[in-house]
Structure formats: C-alpha cells, structure tokens
Amino acid sequence: MPKEATLYKIIDPDKKIVECTACPRRCKIGENLYGFCGIRWNFGGKLYLVSHGLAIAVAIDPIEKKPLYHFHPGSMVFSMSTTGCSWGCQFCQNWDISQRRIIAGWKLPSDLAINLALAYGTQGITYTYNEPVIFVEYAYDIGILAKKHGLFNTFVTNGYMTDETIDLAVKFVNAVTVDLKGHGDPELAKKLCLAPDVEYVFNAIIELKRRGVFIEITDLVIPRYGDDIGKARKLAKWIVENLGPETPMHFLRFHPDYKLIDIPSTSAKVLEKHIEVAKEEGLVHTYIGNVPGHPYEHTYCPKCGKPVIKRTGFDIIEHNLDEESHCKFCGYKLNIIGGIAPIYKMNRFAYLPLELYTEFTHIPPDKIKNFVLGGYR
Ligand code: SF4
Structure with missing residues (x-):
C-alpha cells in the first residue's frame, strides 16, 4: 500500500510545500505534484511513497x-x-x-x-x-x-x-x-x-x-x-x-x-x-x-x-578458499564476507511466476490521489 514517507519535511505549511530528503536533489514539491524520481508525491501537504508495495x-x-x-x-x-x-x-x-x-x-x-x-x-x-x-x-x-x-x-x-x-x-x-x-x-x-x-x-x-x-x-x-x-x-x-x-x-x-x-x-x-x-x-x-x-x-x-x-x-x-576465506595455497585471509555459499554450483537463476501469488497494477496519474488516500482501486 502507498505509505507516507519518513524522509521529508514540511517547508511551507500554508502552501503545503514539502521537501524530500531522500536524495541530495531535495526536491521541493507542491501539492498534487511529484519529485524528479516520479514516485514520491505530495498530497495534502504530506509526502507519500506511492510505489510502496x-x-x-x-x-x-x-x-x-x-x-x-x-x-x-x-x-x-x-x-x-x-x-x-x-x-x-x-x-x-x-x-x-x-x-x-x-x-x-x-x-x-x-x-x-x-x-x-x-x-x-x-x-x-x-x-x-x-x-x-x-x-x-x-x-x-x-x-x-x-x-x-x-x-x-x-x-x-x-x-x-x-x-x-x-x-x-x-x-x-x-x-x-x-x-x-x-x-x-x-x-x-x-x-x-x-x-x-x-x-x-x-x-x-x-x-x-x-x-x-x-x-x-x-x-x-x-x-x-x-x-x-x-x-x-x-x-x-x-x-x-x-x-x-x-x-x-x-x-x-x-x-x-x-x-x-x-x-x-x-x-x-x-x-x-x-x-x-x-x-x-x-x-x-x-x-x-x-x-x-x-x-x-x-x-x-x-x-x-x-x-x-x-x-x-x-x-x-x-x-580455493577455506571456510573462513583463507587462500588454500598460502593461507592469506581474503577480504570476503560470509564465505562461499554451499549452493554456488547450483543454477542460481530462477523464474518467479508472480502471477501465481499476486497481481499487477497500473495507476494512471489522475487516479494516484485516490490510490493513496483510498488504497488500490
Ligand atoms: S528525486 Fe525523488 S528521492 Fe530525490 S529528492 Fe526528489 S523526490 Fe526525493
């Protein structure tokens, strides 16, 4: 569900302008508008991450x-x-x-x-x-x-x-x-x-x-x-x-x-x-x-x-590493976190049939406000 962002501040309560603090662009966003990235919207003077979920x-x-x-x-x-x-x-x-x-x-x-x-x-x-x-x-x-x-x-x-x-x-x-x-x-x-x-x-x-x-x-x-x-x-x-x-x-x-x-x-x-x-x-x-x-x-x-x-x-x-990432030839400890996973020889690509578990949604711009305030429509 869309969720109110935590990374923002209100900079003009009367005009309902907010500043997003997630990235250094620090977009100043007016009501019903979104920041450069396109997924952080201002509704009613609050910033929402509309792509949450x-x-x-x-x-x-x-x-x-x-x-x-x-x-x-x-x-x-x-x-x-x-x-x-x-x-x-x-x-x-x-x-x-x-x-x-x-x-x-x-x-x-x-x-x-x-x-x-x-x-x-x-x-x-x-x-x-x-x-x-x-x-x-x-x-x-x-x-x-x-x-x-x-x-x-x-x-x-x-x-x-x-x-x-x-x-x-x-x-x-x-x-x-x-x-x-x-x-x-x-x-x-x-x-x-x-x-x-x-x-x-x-x-x-x-x-x-x-x-x-x-x-x-x-x-x-x-x-x-x-x-x-x-x-x-x-x-x-x-x-x-x-x-x-x-x-x-x-x-x-x-x-x-x-x-x-x-x-x-x-x-x-x-x-x-x-x-x-x-x-x-x-x-x-x-x-x-x-x-x-x-x-x-x-x-x-x-x-x-x-x-x-x-x-x-x-x-x-x-x-050629031991379980603690030491070189098996000379014993040097390598800068490796976690060691080699036991599954490393498996096929590690897998198709994930999301349609079995959930559904796809596309929200047109004129419906985003309803989506934020009322959930998925
Ligand atoms: S580009 Fe997006 S994340 Fe960056 S400040 Fe603007 S709204 Fe926030």
Whole structure:
C-alpha cells in the first residue's frame, strides 16, 4: 500500500510545500505534484511513497550479477525494484522502468516479498534495477523483516544519498554496490545523467564504509565520454586512500542502450588498461565486468597471486578458499564476507511466476490521489 514517507519535511505549511530528503536533489514539491524520481508525491501537504508495495521487476539471481564478488559469493538473492530514478542516465540499461514516470508494479507487500525470498531458497534481498534510495522506506520495511528471518540486504545504487537516507539504510543494509559512471566524473554525471552534484556520492561511500556497510565499486567505462585513463587512475587512488586497497573494483564494459546508441561497446583492451592503472595505484581486487570468460573475472590471492575464485560470467567454476576465506595455497585471509555459499554450483537463476501469488497494477496519474488516500482501486 502507498505509505507516507519518513524522509521529508514540511517547508511551507500554508502552501503545503514539502521537501524530500531522500536524495541530495531535495526536491521541493507542491501539492498534487511529484519529485524528479516520479514516485514520491505530495498530497495534502504530506509526502507519500506511492510505489510502496509495488514492485515493477522481481527476479532470483546469483549475487555475482549485482556485482558483489566478495560478499557471500555463490549465494542467491531475491532482486526487486520499483519504477523511477533519481538520475536520468542516457545509457540506462533499465530505462523502461527507471526513466518512465509511471506508477505500476506487482502488489508486493513486505511479508510476501520475504515469503517468496525464503520459499525460493535465497540468502538475501537486493534492491536493484532502479535506484533504491527513492524507495528506501519500502526497502526498509522489507529489509527489517528480512533481517529477522536471517536474510541479508544489499543495495545496487548510484550512491546519491543524503545523511538522512544513510541513517535509515545502515539499520538494515549489509552491503552496497556503488555504480559509478565514467570514473565518477562530475561533468559526465551532469551531462549524461542529469546529476548536478556527484560529490555527494563520494561522501556517501565514505560514510557507509565508516558505518560498517561492505562496499564494492563498479565503474562503467564509456567510450568517448568516460574512458579517460588519467581519471581512472585518480579514482583508483581515491579508493585506496579512502576505502582501502582490498576494496573490490569492477570496470564494466559499456554497451549501447536507451539514448546513447551511437557509441560502441568498450573494448577489452581499454578495460585491461584500466585494470593496469588501478593495480599501479595499489588496488588488489580489480575485475572486468560484462566480458564473460575474461581472466579478470577471477579473484586472485593478493599474497601468492594464485586464483582463489574462478568465475565465468555469473558462475563460480571452482574455488580455493577455506571456510573462513583463507587462500588454500598460502593461507592469506581474503577480504570476503560470509564465505562461499554451499549452493554456488547450483543454477542460481530462477523464474518467479508472480502471477501465481499476486497481481499487477497500473495507476494512471489522475487516479494516484485516490490510490493513496483510498488504497488500490
Ligand atoms: S528521492 Fe525523488 S523526490 Fe526525493 S529528492 Fe530525490 S528525486 Fe526528489
């Protein structure tokens, strides 16, 4: 059901204007209007998360798809999203859910999400596909219940979050994949993602780490716009200095999508050059993503250099770690949380026939007020 948001404040009670405090845009929203992300609406001077309980995309995936390579590797997660996004990336692969301003989805109250996650044998919940910060109150309700049932919670996020959101997220989120675009370049973020102030992302990463959330970084290497090797070096240096040399770092191959279809995919050679400079700056766990079969999908022991987790795509083929993530060749303790899940050799993709458990709803804009005040119509 739609729910009053917790992350907002009333800034003009007479004119019924509110300020959303979930992401650094801090949209000031008049009555009957919504913020940039399209799912946070002002009705009667209160801000509502109208997509609370409505999941547009739900799937069971390997955790490596997020990607998280050092957090419960080999596990299976219940992945979900709403519509909308706090950014407007012109190359978004999930643009059909993130960039359309629609209120739609499968009715998925928190208890049903948990029941399905448990019934399908997953080990955690991942809030992904669109930006979880915009539906953080919904994620929180699921996440707290997930914790009670022994499931972990992870975000795949652009990292664009306020201190208020971080305060809420640290109560239930165990790990975060922060998706940078073109080395986190502020100009690229403005031009291609409509993100005015990317420095918030870097502040949030430091704060999440400080408060005990496990971090993996991805960097989408975009030909022509975001493939500058000097900027990649600067980013790697920043990660070493602020998060530590054993922070997993994934350089992702770009492929043309949405409005950026005249740009070629990133070549493996360019990605390998990125790995080279990241290593020179001191990062020891560097990966190439979206190039299945590449040797930089594997995890190598920082001490002896031998492969300790071998992957192809999202699958773990073999591993050489003990139960506490020590290298079996030299005994080095790797920066891996949770150890290799016993199910790692299973097929970890599962089709989830939501139509058996719930129904799909689409609420036209002129009906949203009724929906909020009166429930599903
Ligand atoms: S979460 Fe949405 S409504 Fe809130 S500030 Fe960000 S874009 Fe605006």
